[in-house]
Structures are given as C-alpha cells and as structure tokens.
Amino acid sequence: MAKTVAFLGLGHMGAPMASNLVTAGFTVKGFDPVTELLDAAVESGVEKCLSPRESVDCADFVVSMLPNSAAVECLYIDTDKLLESIARDSLVIDCSTIAANSAKRLTHEAQIKGIHAIEAPVSGGVAGASKGTLSFMCGGDAGDVDRAREVLEPMGSNIFYAGAAGAGQTAKICNNMLLAIQMIGTAEALQMGVDNGLDPNVLSEIMVKSSGANWSLQNYNPYPGVMPEAPASKNYSGGFMVKLMCKDLGLAQEAATHSKSYTPLGSMARNLYGILSLRGGSDLDFSSIQKLFQTVD
Ligand code: NAD
Numbered sequence: 001m002a003k004t005v006a007f008l009g010l011g012h013m014g015a016p017m018a019s020n021l022v023t024a025g026f027t028v029k030g031f032d033p034v035t036e037l038l039d040a041a042v043e044s045g046v047e048k049c050l051s052p053r054e055s056v057d058c059a060d061f062v063v064s065m066l067p068n069s070a071a072v073e074c075l076y077i078d079t080d081k082l083l084e085s086i087a088r089d090s091l092v093i094d095c096s097t098i099a100a101n102s103a104k105r106l107t108h109e110a111q112i113k114g115i116h117a118i119e120a121p122v123s124g125g126v127a128g129a130s131k132g133t134l135s136f137m138c139g140g141d142a143g144d145v146d147r148a149r150e151v152l153e154p155m156g157s158n159i160f161y162a163g164a165a166g167a168g169q170t171a172k173i174c175n176n177m178l179l180a181i182q183m184i185g186t187a188e189a190l191q192m193g194v195d196n197g198l199d200p201n202v203l204s205e206i207m208v209k210s211s212g213a214n215w216s217l218q219n220y221n222p223y224p225g226v227m228p229e230a231p232a233s234k235n236y237s238g239g240f241m242v243k244l245m246c247k248d249l250g251l252a253q254e255a256a257t258h259s260k261s262y263t264p265l266g267s268m269a270r271n272l273y274g275i276l277s278l279r280g281g282s283d284l285d286f287s288s289i290q291k292l293f294q295t296v297d
Helices: 014-023 035-043 052-056 069-078 100-112 125-131 142-155 167-195 200-208 215-219 242-259 264-281 286-294
Strands: 004-008 027-031 061-064 091-094 116-119 134-139 156-163
Touching: 004 014, 004 052, 014 027, 014 035, 014 061, 014 125, 014 142, 027 035, 027 052, 061 069, 061 142, 069 091, 069 100, 091 100, 091 142, 100 116, 100 167, 116 134, 116 142, 116 167, 125 134, 134 142, 134 167, 142 156, 156 167, 167 200, 167 215, 167 242, 167 264, 167 286, 200 215, 242 264, 242 286, 264 286
Parallel strands: 004 027, 004 061, 061 091, 091 116, 134 156
Antiparallel strands: none
C-alpha cells in the first residue's frame, strides 16, 4: 500500500514538492490556510485536508514547508499543538528555513512525545522544487535522516547529513550568507567595470575564466542582458526574493551573535539587502542588489 505523507504549507516551494511526492506514488494529504493554494494543490493530486490535524491522521511522514520559525513553533508546539496528534511511528521532516534553536526545540519537544523529527532545509529555489533537484541539508538523528530518504529523494538530488539537530539549519544559513556576500561582490565589480567603460558581457567573460569566478557569475549574472535566462534579464522577476534573503541573513546574524562569531561581511550583506528592501525591492530576485550600485551618484 502507498505510504502517506501529510504536507503542511503549499506555497511557492511546498506545492511543487508535494506534487513530486504524488508523482512518486505517495498518498499526499495537504493543508494550507490559504484556500486557493490548497485547491491548486488538489489539481496536482494532493488530497485536501481542512486542518493540520486531519492531514497528519494516519500519516507515515509529516513534511512541513513554512515561512519562518514562529510558524513552525506555533504549528507543532505552541498554538495548534500538532505534536499531540502525530502518531509515534511517524517521522516529522521540517523543510522550512528557521533558526537552529527553533529546529532543536522541535526535535526536543517531539522526542518528549516519543516522535522522531528532523530538519531538512533546502537549497535550489522554486526551480529546484519543481524539477525535484533540491539539495537537503539535514540535521537530527542519523537513523531518522536515513529513514527520511525515501521521501526526500523524489524531491531532491542531494541529501546531505550535517549533524545533530540544528546543524542542517546552520549549514543552510552559512551557505546563504556566503551566497549573498558573493552576489554583492559580483554586482559591485560588474558595476565598477561598466562605470569605467567596459561591456558587462566582456567583463563577465573575462572574470568567469579568471580568479574572480564564482557561482553567481557562472550561473546567475546580476547584470541585465548578460544571461538571457537569469532573473536580471527579466526585470529581476522569479528566482529567490530579496525578502527571503533578508530573513536568512537575519538568521545568520542571530546565529553569529549566539556563537560570538565575527561576521563583518555577513552583517554588511544584511544591511545592504535591508536597504534594497526598503527601496521597494523586497519582492525582486536577490540579484537585484545590482540596482543598489547603479543608483550611486
Ligand atoms: P511561501 O510563503 O510561498 O509558503 C509558505 C506557506 O506556508 C504559505 O502558503 C502559508 O499559507 C503556509 N502556512 C503558514 N502557516 C501554516 C500552517 N500552520 N499550516 C500549513 N501551512 C501554513 O514560502 P516559500 O517560498 O514556499 O518558502 C517556504 C520555506 O522555504 C521558507 O522557510 C523559505 O525560507 C524556504 N526557502 C524558500 C526558497 C524560495 O526560493 N522560495 C528557497 C529555499 C528555501
């Protein structure tokens, strides 16, 4: 008999992830408080549930893809108290990007109730969620992460084990802090070249084969027109929104404060993305940081 997955949070990421689980043969019982999103998921084969409790009933796995730490803690522990309704033999897999301390709390509270829970935040964005090529950065008990593989594999191509509870979230924010810093540096260099008369296509071609080469330059050039398929060439639409990058950089700064780590570039990146957001860029792709450099007199 097909195994059942309760899927909570059918937004930009959750909807295509749930759809891939349906394609892989799971029975997927979905819930999202936004009725339109729930109805749209039904069209891809997800069974509609009218409450989180209804969705976890008889579920072998519970997967959540929620906006932030507060949403996760409210759902499982503080408000909906969903942990009280989840069977002891089911496995909770929270894929949301949240604070490492919130992930640890979820695992701990689940353990108290005899439930196994892991975190599995993702990298790869909406495109990766749709194609089933996400990278999962898992934290928790290694045996539980192995058990999660049958659910994670249809949604992703890389499943990493980072360590104990919280480690997956820490890996995720380290990666995104580096990505932000690298994107900002790339945009800054491109703008200086253009301001000094260089063609951004030529400069990109040179740097991508030189020591400045990096992931943003290779795959996600922030200068409009250099890569026709990149968000920069589509008015910075699609991709990974500035407001989500702000959230991740905020989590990185919280983690740095907690661990007394010195992160001057991460702090600067948080400030620059905050300014971009205040200037109306919060729903644009994060490569729109290029605009900040274009507005200097
Ligand atoms: P989203 O806002 O589109 O989706 C979140 C969904 O959760 C919403 O539809 C919301 O209605 C739903 N929700 C809120 N409370 C709920 C509850 N109690 N029960 C069920 N559903 C509930 O966000 P998203 O872009 O899908 O991102 C989800 C998570 O993935 C975030 O933590 C984000 O940081 C992370 N992430 C996003 C991307 C991306 O490119 N969008 C990339 C990597 C990681």
